[in-house]
Amino acid sequence: MSIQKVYGACPHDCPDTCGFITEVQDGRAVNFYANPEHPITEGWLCAKVRPYLDHVYHPDRLKYPLRRVGPKGSGQWARISWDEALAEIGERWRGIIDQYGAAAILPYSYSGTLGLVQMLVSSGRFWQRLGASQLERSICGAAAEYAVNMTLGVRHSPLYDHVEDSQLVIIWGHNPVSTAPHFMPHLKAAQRNGCRVVVIDPRRTRTARGADLHLAPLPGTDGALALGMAHVIVTEGLHDEAWLTANTVGWPQLRERLDEYPPERAAAITGLPALDIIELARNYATSRPALIKIADGLQRNRTGGQNVRAICTLPALTGQYGLRGGGLGYSTSGYVMWDGRALLHWDECPPAARSVNMNRLGAALLGEVTDPPIMSLFVFGANPAAISPNAGKIVEGLKRDDLFTVVHELFMTDTADYADLVLPATSQLEQVDLHKSYGHTWLTYNHQAIPPLGESKSNWDVMSLLAKTMSFTEPWLHHSADEVIDEVLTATTAHHPALQGITLEKLKNQPTLPLTMDNHVPFADLRFRTPSGKVELYSASMAKQGLDPLPGWSDPSDDAAPPEDHPQPDSRPLNLITAAAHHFVTSSMANQDSLIWREGPPFVEIHPTDAADRGIVDGDVVIVENERGWCKLKVVVTDAIRPGVLASPKGRWAKLDPFQNGDGGRNVNWTVSDALGDMAGQSTFHSNRVWVRKS
Ligand SMILES: Nc1nc2c(c(=O)[nH]1)N[C@H]1C(S)=C(S)[C@@H](COP(=O)(O)OP(=O)(O)OC[C@H]3O[C@@H](n4cnc5c(=O)[nH]c(N)nc54)[C@H](O)[C@@H]3O)O[C@H]1N2
Ligand SMILES: Nc1nc2c(c(=O)[nH]1)N[C@H]1C(S)=C(S)[C@@H](COP(=O)(O)OP(=O)(O)OC[C@H]3O[C@@H](n4cnc5c(=O)[nH]c(N)nc54)[C@H](O)[C@@H]3O)O[C@H]1N2
Ligand code: SF4
Ligand SMILES: [Mo]
Numbered sequence: 001m002s003i004q005k006v007y008g009a010c011p012h013d014c015p016d017t018c019g020f021i022t023e024v025q026d027g028r029a030v031n032f033y034a035n036p037e038h039p040i041t042e043g044w045l046c047a048k049v050r051p052y053l054d055h056v057y058h059p060d061r062l063k064y065p066l067r068r069v070g071p072k073g074s075g076q077w078a079r080i081s082w083d084e085a086l087a088e089i090g091e092r093w094r095g096i097i098d099q100y101g102a103a104a105i106l107p108y109s110y111s112g113t114l115g116l117v118q119m120l121v122s123s124g125r126f127w128q129r130l131g132a133s134q135l136e137r138s139i140c141g142a143a144a145e146y147a148v149n150m151t152l153g154v155r156h157s158p159l160y161d162h163v164e165d166s167q168l169v170i171i172w173g174h175n176p177v178s179t180a181p182h183f184m185p186h187l188k189a190a191q192r193n194g195c196r197v198v199v200i201d202p203r204r205t206r207t208a209r210g211a212d213l214h215l216a217p218l219p220g221t222d223g224a225l226a227l228g229m230a231h232v233i234v235t236e237g238l239h240d241e242a243w244l245t246a247n248t249v250g251w252p253q254l255r256e257r258l259d260e261y262p263p264e265r266a267a268a269i270t271g272l273p274a275l276d277i278i279e280l281a282r283n284y285a286t287s288r289p290a291l292i293k294i295a296d297g298l299q300r301n302r303t304g305g306q307n308v309r310a311i312c313t314l315p316a317l318t319g320q321y322g323l324r325g326g327g328l329g330y331s332t333s334g335y336v337m338w339d340g341r342a343l344l345h346w347d348e349c350p351p352a353a354r355s356v357n358m359n360r361l362g363a364a365l366l367g368e369v370t371d372p373p374i375m376s377l378f379v380f381g382a383n384p385a386a387i388s389p390n391a392g393k394i395v396e397g398l399k400r401d402d403l404f405t406v407v408h409e410l411f412m413t414d415t416a417d418y419a420d421l422v423l424p425a426t427s428q429l430e431q432v433d434l435h436k437s438y439g440h441t442w443l444t445y446n447h448q449a450i451p452p453l454g455e456s457k458s459n460w461d462v463m464s465l466l467a468k469t470m471s472f473t474e475p476w477l478h479h480s481a482d483e484v485i486d487e488v489l490t491a492t493t494a495h496h497p498a499l500q501g502i503t504l505e506k507l508k509n510q511p512t513l514p515l516t517m518d519n520h521v522p523f524a525d526l527r528f529r530t531p532s533g534k535v536e537l538y539s540a541s542m543a544k545q546g547l548d549p550l551p552g553w554s555d556p557s558d559d560a561a562p563p564e565d566h567p568q569p570d571s572r573p574l575n576l577i578t579a580a581a582h583h584f585v586t587s588s589m590a591n592q593d594s595l596i597w598r599e600g601p602p603f604v605e606i607h608p609t610d611a612a613d614r615g616i617v618d619g620d621v622v623i624v625e626n627e628r629g630w631c632k633l634k635v636v637v638t639d640a641i642r643p644g645v646l647a648s649p650k651g652r653w654a655k656l657d658p659f660q661n662g663d664g665g666r667n668v669n670w671t672v673s674d675a676l677g678d679m680a681g682q683s684t685f686h687s688n689r690v691w692v693r694k695s
Contacts, residue, residue: 335517
């Protein structure tokens, strides 16, 4: 049979949202590569997704529904039919609803796919109709989103190629070589044009290695660094007084606040030399246009929201918002926000039930959430036992005998191990979806390339089956994926000019389509979407919510104690940061041999002086621990990490831990705190105090 080319979109949590092509012969994908016509993808895929057919045809793909037949976590399963699985879910849920109400059911989903249908609509409609608990989706960038929205009113961001007009770029707590790779060719082009690149990161990342300057502050001290820079800019008269007067609210109050942040104090807090701070401030203020590019990694700590607020002041001080190649690069998500009613049909549902913060899953399962307690968990597109904070507590919660857990997955993950029922999920090649991006402004339709493997089903198909099981007959619970896309697109176009002329039909017939926008330069009109219409250096809305209305800095430290049996409880703790791995997307693909091989065994980077202090040498296997838990990691001694800080990439599967000795696998998240950050219920992965010793 002839080979058919099918256009698709990368569903993974990555701002690039690439376009790809699958070649299909006799219902099987035989070739997979980047779409050369996609203007962001530009004909190449990242290291993670290039071998995608190994992911799709992985021998461990789940093909049939499974029912647990041994104790929870024992790995004993029996194959059952979808009808049996659905009947059991219906019976258990009806019992729970009778006794506790539907809020005792918690759906837990996140970023396995970012598609409109398979993520957004699938995590909304059916659950709202059921009256299940809502999930507060704050594991990733909630504090930064809130901080940027409070300051600028909306998340608008320059396109990747605008950086080619920048004179200076500060990449602040962001590692695009790994996490937004298609930005990099534009950054390199900018460097060839004479643009200087500064990276601010406690680690010398792959991105930092290609920069002109790398500054390594202590984690969570970025607010002090930004305000220290602001202090220098203002005392040296390098700020733009007229711009501030015309376009901001709260400049006089901020000016007063800056008195608290002389560079010497910023130096003491950040661990950077004061001279470096002064020089960076001068360079930033005298380069025009200068872009500050952030993502979400830098704000996953206890004061991440305020740190982002402080960073957002810098382009205002220098009058750089609205300039092509200047301002703040964060997220393009605000250009189009899907119509909420069309997504959810909330007006045809019971009132929204209470919300459970996803970062507190372990605590919530173990009794923090009552009235009603959580009696059933339905996990899809997420792997909380491996990726959520305080994993030990999550596993303890998942072991509860009276908890009915269903996991809909492509693989038997650390989370699926503890399910009562496991349902097989389709991969992106086996489903339909529409993808908008948080890094650019192209919409890409994902055609189904191959039939579902085994009996796997897409999220949306499962939602429809669950609706049928619960006897919900509303048509919007049973529409096809295309009908859902059409409805949401049409409703959203009514109030979003950027979607004018974009139809389902066109999206299906084009490899990708741009949002239609008159002027891509964010805030070129100097109209900010805040209540005042200006940059809110002082935010009355934040004051009303009991938050500091001005940017500021406070100590982000974790308060964990050493474990009770630690041999040297008085030894100095280190701050463990657990950023993105180059070869996985959080835990997705972290079960793929070729990628595990490239990433190496689970490792932790430690500075030579911190290693020497502890008698640790390169290649040692160490126990990294605190009162929450521990894991074993292989040591890499390197000055790529600053003293006082450890780094170990996120996403490892605990069950694939090569250092377990029959003691059960673990990963870094067994040490991570489930405390919430300063804004929007944010996770605080990087405020993590640990102790290290030889294993
Ligand atoms: N390869 C790959 N790509 C990914 C992902 C992945 O797992 N792997 N994950 C995706 C997801 S879910 C997201 S949200 C994005 C995130 O995208 P990024 O934010 O770029 O990724 P991170 O690695 O989480 O964090 C960026 C950097 O922040 C640094 N950092 C940590 N704490 C601080 C701090 O307090 N201050 C400063 N200045 N720097 C700090 C880390 O060392 C890290 O190098 O990436 C997406 N893309
Ligand atoms: N230590 C540490 N941990 C972190 C972070 C950190 O910085 N440090 N970052 C956090 C961040 S930013 C994020 S966004 C989260 C991400 O955490 P998650 O959203 O849980 O993402 P993944 O770990 O990639 O797990 C996604 C799962 O969904 C499955 N999946 C993929 N597609 C589908 C589908 O179509 N249907 C179904 N049913 N399943 C599917 C995949 O097989 C995979 O097991 O991790 C967080 N965890
Ligand atoms: S993970 Fe990112 S860079 Fe890789 S293919 Fe997907 S969208 Fe592109
Ligand atoms: Mo994320």
